[in-house]
Amino acid sequence: MTSSAIIPYPIEPIAALPSDxxxxxxxxxxxxxxxxxxxxxxxxxxxxxxxxxxxxxxxxxxxxxxxxxxxxxxxxxxxxxxxxxxxxxxxxxxxxxxxxxxxxxxxxxxxxxxxxxxxxxxxxxxxxxxxxxxxxxxxxxxxxxxxxxxxxxxxxxxxxxxxxxxxxxxxxxxxxxxxxxxxxxxxxxxxxxxxxxxxxxxxxxxxxxxxxxxxxxxxxxxxxxxxxxxxxxxxxxxxxxxxxxxSDADTTVRAQAVQDLQQTTISSLQQPPVQRVLNVDKLAKLPLYRQRQLLHHWLGQDEPLPPAKQLVDDVLNLSQRSDHNHQTELFWQGRKHAYTIRRYRQQLYRLSSDWLAWLNIPITEQERTLAHIVLPEMSSVDSSPLSINLRTSEDVIWQLQVAPNALVRLLDSHVGEVGHQTALRIRPLDRQQRLKTALSTRPQSGKKLYQTLGMPIWLRESLIVVSMTFLNAETVENEIPILLLSPFDRWILSTDDLAMRTEAQTLAVFIDSHLCSNHTR
The missing domain is CATH 3.40.50.620 (HUPs)
Structure with missing residues (x-):
């Protein structure tokens, strides 16, 4: 059976026929x-x-x-x-x-x-x-x-x-x-x-x-x-x-946009393709036409089709606002992903819906005895970091990485039974918990702490406190918060307890050198 749409020539080899x-x-x-x-x-x-x-x-x-x-x-x-x-x-x-x-x-x-x-x-x-x-x-x-x-x-x-x-x-x-x-x-x-x-x-x-x-x-x-x-x-x-x-003009425009993007991107907050962040102050210093081209390029990254002009105009207006309203959300359904565009202070965020869903995954409290972390590694020459998962999904893993050799030195300072009951406790930040960072002169909690840290609303449920717990001479448990983590930053915590100050300072060196958070896409 044939189709009437097929031109009725016989099928024959054409290799020897004259080409064009x-x-x-x-x-x-x-x-x-x-x-x-x-x-x-x-x-x-x-x-x-x-x-x-x-x-x-x-x-x-x-x-x-x-x-x-x-x-x-x-x-x-x-x-x-x-x-x-x-x-x-x-x-x-x-x-x-x-x-x-x-x-x-x-x-x-x-x-x-x-x-x-x-x-x-x-x-x-x-x-x-x-x-x-x-x-x-x-x-x-x-x-x-x-x-x-x-x-x-x-x-x-x-x-x-x-x-x-x-x-x-x-x-x-x-x-x-x-x-x-x-x-x-x-x-x-x-x-x-x-x-x-x-x-x-x-x-x-x-x-x-x-x-x-x-x-x-x-x-x-x-x-x-x-x-x-x-x-x-x-x-x-x-x-x-x-x-x-x-096409030649587009190549020129794109080259300028790429150059402007390099100057305005906040590298420490980048998590491509799920989170991309621009510096609003640097964006505002560009001529208006370059701001539009940059936002067009920035929004369209990771997508096969560009954003509509109306979205670019809306995002430009969001970047130009002088009020302190951080509730505005702009939505864009791209071909590959859906995105939310938000502003926090002088930062402009493009957040994928998958990333926002990941940020809402509950964080489970964990406790790891240091001896249990270190002892399996004592006979090994491999000093690669041990990883503790903080939040995981099919696409994204956020880990705390601990260097075993550093923990060996830490255990040496806690001899006997006390040392073997020293532990790392990992849990989400409680809104009422008061913590002191190098950014403030006194302990803070809740909204004041978030503002001091410059923490956007959508990241506040992703703050994690890492504490060290151990038994004192009277076998009473002591807990020292030593580190505050977000997916993009870390803050060493301090204590006003004079008896713990030396311990905290020693521990701070260890944390700064060997403890970090890592998230991958």
């Missing part, structure tokens, strides 16, 4: 431009079976057989079942690839949603999952596609980045997985590809949805582009050239 010099030259020039990046990478070719992708596959076969191409891409065809004949199309593509002795893989996909964007996302997701890390995906997008893309983004209100269109070489990331999208034909006209397909008598699939006008792209192609061509026959080339100029 212009299409070949543009492809080979692009390959030379990205030769260093292509080296030692596996190359795949996304092939729907349509005219453009089948023509690109045909050209690769011809150049490979002619010895002008050192690799033959493996074809990937995605069948997401949106068309009644999709299974026939997949079989047709596989049959054509077999006739050219070209490897071909048919990938089934499930589409969540009914629009073209959902189908596109499903295709990329299934191909990315099939490909290896850093592999290259060859795409047949051309100048007409580029012009349609730019117009689509223009009517959606895109900025410089969006109006620069598709890029010939782009690294696409999804979590830890990276692949490269390579588009060598962005300067080629659709008419040139059509002529090449006719000369080769390619039995390509003419998808009927491409001309219905039911989606934005096909509507622009059918209704708008012919009208624009009446005003200027060179409209496609002109829009493509504008996209290239805007």
């Amino acid at each position: 010099e212009h299409l070949a030259a543009v492809f080979l020039n692009s390959m030379a431009e990205y030769g260093a990046q292509l080296h030692a990478r596996r190359i795949w070719l996304a092939c729907s079976g349509g005219r453009d992708s089948l023509a690109l596959a045909a050209l690769c076969v011809q150049l490979y057989r002619q010895g002008k191409l050192s690799f033959l891409p493996q074809m990937l065809h995605v069948d997401h079942g949106l068309q009644a004949d999709s299974q026939h199309w997949a079989a047709h593509v596989a049959h054509w690839a077999k006739a050219q002795q070209m490897p071909c893989h048919i990938l089934p996909a499930q589409v969540t949603g009914s629009d073209e964007q959902a189908a596109r996302q499903a295709r990329y997701d299934v191909m990315r999952a099939y490909m290896n890390q850093e592999d290259v995906l060859l795409l047949a997008h051309h100048a007409d596609d580029q012009a349609e893309t730019v117009l689509m983004r223009l009517i959606q209100g895109a900025g410089v980045s969006g109006l620069s269109g598709m890029q010939p070489w782009r690294v696409q990331s999804q979590g830890a997985h990276r692949m490269v999208l390579w588009r060598p034909w962005l300067t080629i006209r659709r008419a040139d590809i059509s002529a090449y397909a006719r000369r080769l008598k390619l039995p390509y699939i003419d998808d009927p949805t491409n001309a219905t006008g039911d989606n934005v792209r096909s509507g622009l192609r059918r209704d708008i582009m012919p009208v624009l061509a009446k005003y200027n026959p060179n409209v496609i080339d002109n829009i493509t050239r504008s996209a290239q100029l805007l």
Whole structure:
């Protein structure tokens, strides 16, 4: 059984047929431009079976057989079942690839949603999952596609980045997985590809949805582009050239934004990608247009699509406020994650919803006898830190790290039975507990302590007190708070008890040198 959408040419080997010099030259020039990046990478070719992708596959076969191409891409065809004949199309593509002795893989996909964007996302997701890390995906997008893309983004209100269109070489990331999208034909006209397909008598699939006008792209192609061509026959080339100029401008803007980001980022509070923090004072010193570009870049980190202009304006207004209201929350649903943007004092935070959920995980009180920590390590030459988990989830671990050798010296100062009952106690900070840090002259608790520490509201449930407990000569338990921890900072605590002061000072040196908190993503 066949499909009426398939151009009725027989499937025959095309390697020996004449190739197109212009299409070949543009492809080979692009390959030379990205030769260093292509080296030692596996190359795949996304092939729907349509005219453009089948023509690109045909050209690769011809150049490979002619010895002008050192690799033959493996074809990937995605069948997401949106068309009644999709299974026939997949079989047709596989049959054509077999006739050219070209490897071909048919990938089934499930589409969540009914629009073209959902189908596109499903295709990329299934191909990315099939490909290896850093592999290259060859795409047949051309100048007409580029012009349609730019117009689509223009009517959606895109900025410089969006109006620069598709890029010939782009690294696409999804979590830890990276692949490269390579588009060598962005300067080629659709008419040139059509002529090449006719000369080769390619039995390509003419998808009927491409001309219905039911989606934005096909509507622009059918209704708008012919009208624009009446005003200027060179409209496609002109829009493509504008996209290239805007791409150059975008590169300049991004470079400035990256430089500004380096100057305004608060490195000690960074936890990419879940928490990113800017210094509001340094942000305010920039010209207004650079503030907007910086916030656009800062918000869009870790996301494939940029934030809306309205969000950038709202965040800019938040950064410019002079009141002390720290309750304002701005929300953004990115493609990968949802985010909350908040301000605390002169710090601007972009917090992922996953990170905020992690900060709400309860902290359990723990107690570890020092002898039990150290004795298993006494005979070992390995002095690597011992880790005590403070809060864990599938993605994030926060640990207290203790150096065994330092604890050996500490135990030596507590001989006999007393030493063996010395322990570290770890528990969440009680709002009523009074503590003295180097930041204040007297013990503080609750709101005053939070303000002294400069602790944002969402981090206050993540304060942990580390205490040392031991028995005195009368076997009465004594507890000395020695360290206050947050996921991003630590404060050595002091005591006004004269009998404990020397002990606390000795312990402070040990803590400062060997005790730290660590969280990883």
